[in-house]
Amino acid sequence: MCLAIPGRIVEIDGDEAVLDYGGATRRASLLLVPGAKVGDAALVHAGFAIQILGDEDAGKLMDILAEVETP
Amino acid sequence: MNAGVEALRREIAARADGLPDTVVMEVCGTHTHAMRRYGIRQLLPGNIRLVSGPGCPVCVTDGRDLARALWLAGQRNVTLCSFGDMLRVPCGKESLLSLAAKGARVRVVVSPLEALQLARAEPRRAIVYFGVGFETTAPLTAALVDQAGRQSIPNLSVLSVHKTMPEAVRTLMRSGARVDALLCPGHVAAVAGAEAFRFVPEELRLPAAVSGFEAEEMLLALAALMGMLRAKKPGLVNAYPRAAAPYGNPAALALLEGVFEPRAANWRGLGEIPASGLALRGEYAGFDAEKRFDIPLTDVPEPAGCRCADVLRGLLEPPECPLFGSACAPQSPVGACMVSSEGACAAHYAYGRDL
Amino acid sequence: MTDEITLAHGSGGEAYRELVEEIFLPAFKNEYIAPLTDSAVLPGGPRLAFTTDGYVVQPLFFPGGDIGRLAVSGTVNDLSVSGALPRYIAVSMVLEAGLCAQTLRRAVTSMAGAAREAGVLIVTGDTKVVPCGACDGMHISTSGIGVFPDGAYVPPQRVEIGDAVITSGPVASHGMAVMAARGGMGFDPPIESDARPMADAVRRVLDAGIRVHAMRDPTRGGVAATLCEWAGRERNILLYEEALPVKPGAAAACRILGIDPLYVANEGVILFSLAHKDAGAALEALRELPACREAAVVGEVGAGEGIVLARTRLNTLRRVLPPRGEQLPRIC
Secondary structure: OOOOOEEEEEEEEEEEEEEEOOOOOEEEEEEOOOEEEEEOOOEEEEOOOEEEOOOHHHHHHOOOOHHOOOO | OOOOHHHHHEEEEHHOOOOOOOOEOOOHHHHHHHHHOHHHHHOOOOOOEEEEEEOOOOHHHHHHHHHHHHHHHHHHOOOEEEHHHHHOOOOEEEOOHHHHHOOOOOOOOOOOOOHHHHHOOOOEEEEEEEEOOOOOOOOHHHHHHHHHHOOOOEEEEEEEEEOOOOHHHHHHHHHOOOEEEEEEEEHHHHHHHHHOOOOOHHHHOEEEEEEOOOHHHHHHHHOOOOOOOOHHOOEEEEOOOOOOOOOOHHHHHHHHHHHHEEEEEEEEOEEEEEEEEEEEEEHHHEEEEEHHHOOOOOOOOOOOOOOHHHOOOOOOHHHHOEEEEEEOOOHHHHHHHHHHHOHHHHHHHHHHHOO | OOOOOOHHOOOOOOOHHHHHHHHHHHOOOOOOOOOOOOOOOOOOOEEEEEEEEEEEOOOOOOOOEHHHHHHHHHHHHHHHHHOOOOOOOOEEEEEEEEHHHHHHHHHHEEEEEEHHHHHEEEEEEEEEEOOOOOOOOOEEEEEEEEEOOOOOOOOOOOOOOOEEEEOOOOOOOHHHHHHHHHOOOOOOOOOOOOOOOOHHHHHHHOOOOOOOOOOEHHHHEEEEEEEEHHHHOOOOEEEEEEHOOOOOHHHHHHHHHHOOOOOOOOOOOOEEEEEEEHHHHHHHHHOOOOHHHOOEEEEOOOOOOOOOOOOOOOOOOOOOOOOOOOOOOOOO
């Protein structure tokens, strides 16, 4: 229900963008992310960008773990 | 194996140490698939059991709804557009694929907008888009309908069997599911917001973690769940902050709410759940296939002896169902859990328990 | 010759002769086809390999290949993996009335090109024309004959315990290229099919003196289908996922469409199962060919009950089941 993969926006053409998926580029609709900019990383599901992704930061992941106390 | 995975594996084991047998449910077909694809079970200690909830839209599409889609596909002037996932789901002796082989116009689409392109290209055909999926996918259908309205496309309509997760999760848990923690679907959360799952710790008193779909992301979420279980502090941890903002994608939600309204929906294996389906609002009646066509109601009764409801609640293991492997097998599925290869029973049949 | 294929072209008279003389003969020039007799009469050895296959791809032309190239390469590859030297091809075509003659010319030229690459001759053929709508433009069947030189090694086509499994090159290109072209999926750069006669690759390995245990071209059902068939009931096969080469474009397409590369058809790949000690020599022989630079060991064979497992990048295992039907893109 949720197959979505990240791509980087390399070109915007009206309601559509060209995204780079590392190996191939492909168009997707920006109708759901009106504020998208070239250079943004977007999460793409069934031909639509559904969210703009925050910065990749591996350190953050371990911080999440630290959030929950372990007695 | 990279250092991150090994560190997470050790962390999970440490946190789970001493816990009683613990059931973690994921409610997303994509999580079911990803767990198997990465062999996640092999990295977990023996006291953690992963079960699949009703999060696979293929599995939970009611027979009567599928029958509507098949009827539409069988109409001479209709082209039915559908995601590939639904093509092989059996409906009695047929499926969308078998109808296509007999000449029905069924088009596999990868994006709902392909239905719009098709409607423009073939103005004399009725194009019907089969809207399947949860909160991740429904906004796309909303965008499709919105565009069709703006562009005045008269020959496009939508058969919506879209469903939403929260009510189904509530129904499942309140009806006595044997679940200790919930792994929440990260892409539903990307659209609806991580806070959409706040009700899990607050109403259901279960720890919840919003999870991505890469191996490391799922392990991270599992570690967060173990931590909460160990501390006996049910809460909501967003282990996928890169994609799931607290309140999701407001533009997508606005479009969704503008086009759709909640209604009761029939979930295969679970029965009718109020406010768990999405129907086109009255002002979009012109794009509603249920209103454009006089679709006959075909009753497709739940088969006798089907125990999917209990499997989906984590109360029954697939092999414990009397129909498993005999009357109910992947080539002749009886219930929801066997229909898609990612359903609990189909996966157990094909892969065995440990993988 | 008219611009379009008509029913008359298939009915054996003047129009048919025109088709043969203006399109087929100029492309398939050789002494065996020239007489236009009912059968080609051919020199051959005492032991022959013989195969046949049908090709019904849509669209007819796609990046990296076309139905004509497939029809020759596929049959050449089936002959090659038996250990034979591919020699002669027979072609049977069914054309849809209304098909553009230029389309036919393109496909036939492509067949001739593939035949030259493979060193085979197209020696006989037949064409029928069916009414508009009765077939998808063009269906091609090819049958092929290969010969075994005296004393040639004939692989037993049985994998042995301790074998290494080798791929001649990257997988999942062809099926994704066709799927992308058929669906107008707009990948840029376009995903390219790997369709290619692989007789040279097989020859290199055999000529290096390697006694291959089994060879196959993993077409329909992909690598998974071949490995599951090889595992049969008495062997288990372990695939090293990380070692399996996939071109970046095809890999991206698989990720986007939710397709597992193991199940995607290939038309320019050979899988070998051979004694582990021969793996190095086999790779060296293959990598001399530009098309096989990415040849790699991708798995191993053990005793078992027919289970195929893949080792993931996490060092966990996932079961690889036999394919059930064509791969469809998924959103779930």
